[in-house]
Amino acid sequence: MDLYDRLYELYAEFDTETLRAYREFVDLFPPLDSRVALDRWDEANAALAERRAGIEASVPDGDVLASVAQRADREAAFTALDLRGKYGRSVNALVLDVDETLRSAGDTDNEIPRKTLHLLTEFAEHDVPLVICTGQTLENVKGFLVQGLGNELVHSGDVSVVYEAGAGVFTPGSGADTKRLLYDDLDDDVRGVVDDVRSRVLREAPESVRRGCHLQGNEFNVTLKPNYETGSDRADEVIDEAMAHLLELVGEAVAERTDVADGPAAARAFFADVDPEIEASLKRAGADVPADSDAEAVPLLERLAVALYRADAAELAAHDLDKAAGVRAALDALGIEDPFVCVMGDSKSDLRVMEWAAEANAGIAAAPAHSSDSVLEHVEATDQLVFAPGGADEILRTVYALNRLVGLDD
Numbered sequence: 001m002d003l004y005d006r007l008y009e010l011y012a013e014f015d016t017e018t019l020r021a022y023r024e025f026v027d028l029f030p031p032l033d034s035r036v037a038l039d040r041w042d043e044a045n046a047a048l049a050e051r052r053a054g055i056e057a058s059v060p061d062g063d064v065l066a067s068v069a070q071r072a073d074r075e076a077a078f079t080a081l082d083l084r085g086k087y088g089r090s091v092n093a094l095v096l097d098v099d100e101t102l103r104s105a106g107d108t109d110n111e112i113p114r115k116t117l118h119l120l121t122e123f124a125e126h127d128v129p130l131v132i133c134t135g136q137t138l139e140n141v142k143g144f145l146v147q148g149l150g151n152e153l154v155h156s157g158d159v160s161v162v163y164e165a166g167a168g169v170f171t172p173g174s175g176a177d178t179k180r181l182l183y184d185d186l187d188d189d190v191r192g193v194v195d196d197v198r199s200r201v202l203r204e205a206p207e208s209v210r211r212g213c214h215l216q217g218n219e220f221n222v223t224l225k226p227n228y229e230t231g232s233d234r235a236d237e238v239i240d241e242a243m244a245h246l247l248e249l250v251g252e253a254v255a256e257r258t259d260v261a262d263g264p265a266a267a268r269a270f271f272a273d274v275d276p277e278i279e280a281s282l283k284r285a286g287a288d289v290p291a292d293s294d295a296e297a298v299p300l301l302e303r304l305a306v307a308l309y310r311a312d313a314a315e316l317a318a319h320d321l322d323k324a325a326g327v328r329a330a331l332d333a334l335g336i337e338d339p340f341v342c343v344m345g346d347s348k349s350d351l352r353v354m355e356w357a358a359e360a361n362a363g364i365a366a367a368p369a370h371s372s373d374s375v376l377e378h379v380e381a382t383d384q385l386v387f388a389p390g391g392a393d394e395i396l397r398t399v400y401a402l403n404r405l406v407g408l409d410d
Helices: 003-013 016-028 035-058 062-069 074-087 114-125 138-149 188-200 207-212 233-255 263-274 276-284 323-333 348-359 373-382 392-405
Strands: 093-096 130-133 159-163 168-170 179-181 213-215 222-226 304-309 313-318 341-344 363-368 385-387
Touching: 003 062, 003 074, 016 035, 016 062, 016 114, 035 062, 062 074, 062 392, 074 392, 093 114, 093 392, 114 130, 114 138, 114 392, 130 323, 138 159, 138 168, 159 323, 168 323, 188 222, 188 233, 188 304, 188 313, 207 213, 207 233, 213 233, 222 233, 233 263, 233 276, 233 304, 233 313, 263 276, 276 304, 323 341, 323 348, 341 348, 341 392, 348 363, 348 373, 363 373, 373 385, 385 392
Parallel strands: 093 130, 093 341, 130 159, 341 363, 363 385
Antiparallel strands: 159 168, 168 179, 213 222, 222 313, 304 313
């Protein structure tokens, strides 16, 4: 009987749904100082062990298949089997965006669900490191990671944080490599533009932007966030204005370092051409968008990265600092020489990591259904690992099953 048939028989002959319910109850049952509650947990744990034993005794490779069935439903298990056939490798690191990927403002009350956190802990305990890859500041990420995963795991040497979308990498327990400031390697002109913009961005902003935005506390990137609810009409309007203001300052800083007569016009033309969403934002803000950028400005503008997150943020960073570069540095700090990762994310910055993994044959990609169109196009064109908002655990269960199935014979 081949592996496909064994897996088919597993889900056809056994009540795997109840098995998973017992597993989740045992894993997530809150610690209560109650005899009745502890008795209930003991009963569930005994029932789980009994059902596992029944599978282990009845099918070849029963111990492995029982571990798959207690985590993954039938669809996830057969998806894992397809991935096993395509790649023949287990995932040796998880690369995870946070906002709108692990957690969702609309579906998980902006908290990482306990079932997702528990699965992440399980992976780390089975020597699959976690690379948390986010645009947020390091201090913000460290706070919720310690709260969700625990201080011991975060500082175990199996967790790395790529923060500010690649500006730096923090890997506790890595000695001299614990914190790597990737922006230190940039040339003086790029760092100078970013520093100039940061020093002026709120001080010289139009009143509507100065009152309607705040400057996120980044180490390197310059990120304007709205003082209104993300996604609201007022946030949408002020972020459009902030984008126009940001490019004005970028252009002026570039003009100081080049022979460009009208730096702001060159910056608007260049980034509007690079990103249609920025072009639309500038037009909504009433800014003039020239058809072509000044050729003298292009070499420096190409070294900069400007991003619009509609009704959420306007951001300036360095093109050479992206999540993909940060992930490679994190994997190096974690000692993973031949990576095969699972990348989960929703935005264009996550797409760069997904594309790197695909081009280097270094992993698979998954995304929530509300992701950017370009992200969904990539994921649909590769392994179709799309999950419901707030449902990151679906993909983690598939990866868990993949890692268990890879070691079995066909």
